[in-house]
Amino acid sequence: MPSLIDIRRRIRSVKNTQQITxxxxxxxxxxxxxxxxxxxxxxxxxxxxxxxxxxxxxTAGGAEETxxxxxxxxxxxxxxxxxxxxxxxxxxxxxANVIKLAQRFIEEHAxxxxxxxxxxxxxxxxxxxNYSNIAGEHTTLFLRTVEHQxxxxxxxxxxxxxxxxxxxxxxxxxxxxxxxxxxDLVARRILPIDLPQAGAESEYIFEQPAGQLLDALLPRYxxxxxxxxxxxSSAAEHAARMTAMDAASTNAADMIDKLTLNMNRVRQxxxxxxxxxxxxxxxALE
Amino acid sequence: MAATFQLEVATPERLVLRQPVSEAQIPxxxxxxxxxxxxxxxxxxxxxxxxxxxxxxxxxxxSVAGGFVEVLPGHVRxxxxxxxxxxxxxxxxxxxxxARAEGRxxxxxxxxxxxxxxxxxxxxxxxxxxxxRSAE
Numbered sequence: 001m002p003s004l005i006d007i008r009r010r011i012r013s014v015k016n017t018q019q020i021t022x023x024x025x026x027x028x029x030x031x032x033x034x035x036x037x038x039x040x041x042x043x044x045x046x047x048x049x050x051x052x053x054x055x056x057x058x059t060a061g062g063a064e065e066t067x068x069x070x071x072x073x074x075x076x077x078x079x080x081x082x083x084x085x086x087x088x089x090x091x092x093x094x095x096a097n098v099i100k101l102a103q104r105f106i107e108e109h110a111x112x113x114x115x116x117x118x119x120x121x122x123x124x125x126x127x128x129x130n131y132s133n134i135a136g137e138h139t140t141l142f143l144r145t146v147e148h149q150x151x152x153x154x155x156x157x158x159x160x161x162x163x164x165x166x167x168x169x170x171x172x173x174x175x176x177x178x179x180x181x182x183x184d185l186v187a188r189r190i191l192p193i194d195l196p197q198a199g200a201e202s203e204y205i206f207e208q209p210a211g212q213l214l215d216a217l218l219p220r221y222x223x224x225x226x227x228x229x230x231x232x233s234s235a236a237e238h239a240a241r242m243t244a245m246d247a248a249s250t251n252a253a254d255m256i257d258k259l260t261l262n263m264n265r266v267r268q269x270x271x272x273x274x275x276x277x278x279x280x281x282x283x284a285l286e
Numbered sequence: 287m288a289a290t291f292q293l294e295v296a297t298p299e300r301l302v303l304r305q306p307v308s309e310a311q312i313p314x315x316x317x318x319x320x321x322x323x324x325x326x327x328x329x330x331x332x333x334x335x336x337x338x339x340x341x342x343x344x345x346x347x348x349s350v351a352g353g354f355v356e357v358l359p360g361h362v363r364x365x366x367x368x369x370x371x372x373x374x375x376x377x378x379x380x381x382x383x384x385a386r387a388e389g390r391x392x393x394x395x396x397x398x399x400x401x402x403x404x405x406x407x408x409x410x411x412x413x414x415x416x417x418x419r420s421a422e
Contacts, residue, residue: 045300204356207329220353
């Protein structure tokens with residue numbers, strides 16, 4: 001049976017941990033709010049670009065041979081998989097789930113050749129040890145607010161790789177923020193591009209030929225996808241960490257309750273024992 | 287009240303402007319595009335330059351660089367790679383950038399990426415023009 005002092009010490013240590021997890025939860029909540037704001041701020045541009053792209057593609061739509069390279073489908077033999085994790089841990093199963101899905105993806109596409117582009121330190125650390133075919137790694141994207149410039153750089157190398165036929169398709173594995181308690185972990189294809197569905201019809205005067213506009217729009221669409229994935233993943237990361245830290249705080253509270261109960265029992269037992277000793281001592285004297 | 291249309295300027299990072307205006311001058315890739323209400327639908331590439339718009343008789347400016355313009359009945363959308371309101375422009379930084387770009391263009395000692403330097407110069411000029419107009 002642990003002594004009273006041991007239990008007290010244990011309670012104090014759990015309380016300290018609880019304070020830390022509570023603070024981390026609060027920090028994550030603030031960061032989540034900021035990340036969410038940025039997701040929302042990026043929406044108008046995304047909506048406009050999608051609509052524009054759909055309209056232009058319909059007008060420019062032509063034969064298979066004249067399709068811009070970014071829309072061209074090839075048999076998917078060489079695949080680039082972008083794995084988006086966080087830079088930091090302590091976010092529940094956030095990173096582990098991404099890695100698991102990425103691995104399943106690699107197994108499913110074992111017939112071809114899968115190259116990895118690693119975004120986020122956690123995924124980098126794991127795949128550096130366990131996988132050899134790595135094209136690039138980016139490790140400080142999510143430490144502060146997500147930079148659009150960083151997304152541009154990554155998107156351009158990916159586009160170049162696709163156009164040079166180093167890859168036949170590009171997929172992304174990432175968490176997409178849905179709500180504080182849920183995010184969608186999916187593998188989706190970003191190249192070749194699936195055109196967004198056209199909305200309302202509108203007839204334009206084209207300043208440039210539609211084909212030329214399409215060629216300019218498509219890379220921007222890819223850049224946007226990469227940027228958005230980063231924003232979404234960042235929001236999902238903070239949400240996951242917040243949930244994890246909330247659970248940790250609750251667990252710590254439960255543990256403190258149990259330990260306190262235990263401590264009181266031990267104290268009661270020792271008092272009882274002392275009384276028995278005194279009583280039986282007195283009885284022996286009579 | 288004069289006729290107006292909705293002008294929206296967005297960059298990948300944020301919505302920079304959304305308000306009704308009565309007139310806009312937009313730097314398209316092939317030269318400035320003046321837009322008044324009832325303009326026919328148009329789609330084109332955006333160049334680098336100063337975008338100015340008029341609301342209630344006052345004209346404001348911003349600098350934009352790269353992207354697309356879409357004119358639709360009732361509203362105009364500008365999708366810019368970069369856009370800054372005049373009051374957000376760091377004049378000192380733009381001046382330095384201009385000097386640096388010009389320096390790069392006018393020297394012949396080291397080979398430079400000419401197009402890149404030229405774009406940098408035009409971006410800086412656009413920022414300065416927009417800042418100057420709003421200072422007037």
